[in-house]
Amino acid sequence: xxxxxxxxxxxxxxxxxxxxxxxxxxxxxxxxxxxxxxxxxxxxxxxxxxxxxxxxxxxxxxxxxxxxxxxxxxxxxxxxxxxxxxxxxxxxxxxxxxxxxxxxxxxxxxxxxxxxxxxxxxxxxxxxxxxxxxxxxxxxxxxx
Numbered sequence: 001x002x003x004x005x006x007x008x009x010x011x012x013x014x015x016x017x018x019x020x021x022x023x024x025x026x027x028x029x030x031x032x033x034x035x036x037x038x039x040x041x042x043x044x045x046x047x048x049x050x051x052x053x054x055x056x057x058x059x060x061x062x063x064x065x066x067x068x069x070x071x072x073x074x075x076x077x078x079x080x081x082x083x084x085x086x087x088x089x090x091x092x093x094x095x096x097x098x099x100x101x102x103x104x105x106x107x108x109x110x111x112x113x114x115x116x117x118x119x120x121x122x123x124x125x126x127x128x129x130x131x132x133x134x135x136x137x138x139x140x141x142x143x144x
Contacts, residue, residue, distance in 0.1 A: 069123035094126035
């Protein structure tokens with residue numbers, strides 16, 4: 001009787017354990033293996049470089065536009081402006097596809113949905129306009 005009971009527990013363990021391990025494991029996708037974003041220090045600064053997987057960028061609906069030049073000032077959509085809790089203003093510039101670095105900006109004026117900058121990225125630089133808060137979250141480690 002004890003032998004049959006022990007045999008049954010062994011069979012149950014051999015059947016259930018692989019199912020539990022499969023349920024807890026990864027499906028093998030790159031994003032799950034490496035995470036949705038790679039966050040690395042930018043040498044010589046206190047900034048971080050955020051590289052998103054294509055899946056993460058799609059899920060966050062990351063969108064960018066080029067910085068416009070308007071005389072001696074530059075213009076970005078107001079949605080690209082990130083206000084830090086300490087009061088600084090930033091924009092996330094795209095240094096290459098799916099890669100972003102936070103860059104300090106000085107907002108001179110707001111005109112509707114446009115921010116007029118007296119200092120910031122050069123005209124033509126791509127800045128994130130959608131997913132900005134999520135980029136900050138990835139950079140600061142929030143939600144991980």
